[in-house]
Amino acid sequence: MSISVSNISKSYDAVKALQDISFEVKSGELFGLIGPDGAGKTSLFRILTTLLLANEGTATVAGFDVVKDYKKIRNSVGYMPGKFSLYQDLTVEENLTFFATTFGTTIQENYDLIQEIYVQIEPFKNRRAGKLSGGMKQKLALCCALIHKPKVLFLDEPTTGVDPVSRKEFWEMLKRLQQKGITILVSTPYMDEAALCDRIALIQDGKILQIDTPQAIVKHYPKQIYNVSATNTYELTNALKAYEYSHSVYPFGEFVHYTDQRSDFNPTELKAYLESKNLSDLVIEKTKVTIEDTFMELAK
Structure with missing residues (x-):
């Protein structure tokens, strides 16, 4: 060595x-x-x-x-x-x-x-x-x-x-x-x-x-990560953090990276929740894991 x-x-x-x-x-x-x-x-x-x-x-x-x-x-x-x-x-x-x-x-x-x-x-x-x-x-x-x-x-x-x-x-x-x-x-x-x-x-x-x-x-990252975006990123981040099933929420470039506690997570359900918070132009899509995502998970 x-x-x-x-x-x-x-x-x-x-x-x-x-x-x-x-x-x-x-x-x-x-x-x-x-x-x-x-x-x-x-x-x-x-x-x-x-x-x-x-x-x-x-x-x-x-x-x-x-x-x-x-x-x-x-x-x-x-x-x-x-x-x-x-x-x-x-x-x-x-x-x-x-x-x-x-x-x-x-x-x-x-x-x-x-x-x-x-x-x-x-x-x-x-x-x-x-x-x-x-x-x-x-x-x-x-x-x-x-x-x-x-x-x-x-x-x-x-x-x-x-x-x-x-x-x-x-x-x-x-x-x-x-x-x-x-x-x-x-x-x-x-x-x-x-x-x-x-x-x-x-x-x-x-x-x-x-x-x-x-x-x-x-x-070996344990979860699926989603890119989430809306017209107001600040309000989006707060709404995601307040969601009862959220596991992790943090800004990532133009998106917010989101993971859910549940293994059977349905993005449609999350979108309905965010719309109820008056957020518009919502996008929720799967994305690839990066080393930064792994670091954020381990550092929690």
């Missing part, structure tokens, strides 16, 4: 950031930690990259203990924190040279690993990092995390605040890095990105809710 986490817990005074977390990541796997802000993702990343000590539990990364072998881990992993943390007053090239020198290597020595990413920012190599766009900052940070050819790559919410095109390009780059044998642990609050991982762990309030492949998590 490339990463092994066993019964890790972490508290900040009265706040329990992580509660008995256990999971394993295989060598060469692209593993996703999926959850909202405040779920505990960053605390876990800091523990695994030796920047923070857990209160309880043990963990190994690339075969090294996160406490006893912290120096070996720091030479074996690449870490891209959620907040852009490079030197903003240094140029692109100066930042990359600095990190390569820190790890006793050069840009040229490991250029094959970063070439595909670096060629996109090379035209701006003399621009200060603080003046780059969000997507370019992201690519520079990834280059700096890769310059010493790490065995394991930690990416903490790498696409937060980045435009959709750059997000897509970034995940395509991760897939190609995975093909080079690098184990990748990535965290994200975006449920659509979960489907791009080999396996995912859904995390909420410092607890793991479920671990499996994205396909298996969706497949």
Whole structure:
């Protein structure tokens, strides 16, 4: 196993950031930690990259203990924190040279690993990092995390605040890095990105809710989900929540996602109820389950 986490817990005074977390990541796997802000993702990343000590539990990364072998881990992993943390007053090239020198290597020595990413920012190599766009900052940070050819790559919410095109390009780059044998642990609050991982762990309030492949998590969702829409979404949501047989109700894009307590649910009956609440232009139709639906169910 490339990463092994066993019964890790972490508290900040009265706040329990992580509660008995256990999971394993295989060598060469692209593993996703999926959850909202405040779920505990960053605390876990800091523990695994030796920047923070857990209160309880043990963990190994690339075969090294996160406490006893912290120096070996720091030479074996690449870490891209959620907040852009490079030197903003240094140029692109100066930042990359600095990190390569820190790890006793050069840009040229490991250029094959970063070439595909670096060629996109090379035209701006003399621009200060603080003046780059969000997507370019992201690519520079990834280059700096890769310059010493790490065995394991930690990416903490790498696409937060980045435009959709750059997000897509970034995940395509991760897939190609995975093909080079690098184990990748990535965290994200975006449920659509979960489907791009080999396996995912859904995390909420410092607890793991479920671990499996994205396909298996969706497949085992226990109920049929319905898209419901009406002229007034706010009143529709309140009416659905007040319905005596409702199991779950939450906004989902232009619709409200609804599940019913009954196995023999009849949409016609629900429509009649909503019409009695003076809601118009009603649409009730079956829809496919997403990872976000599964997360909402598990988090209830």
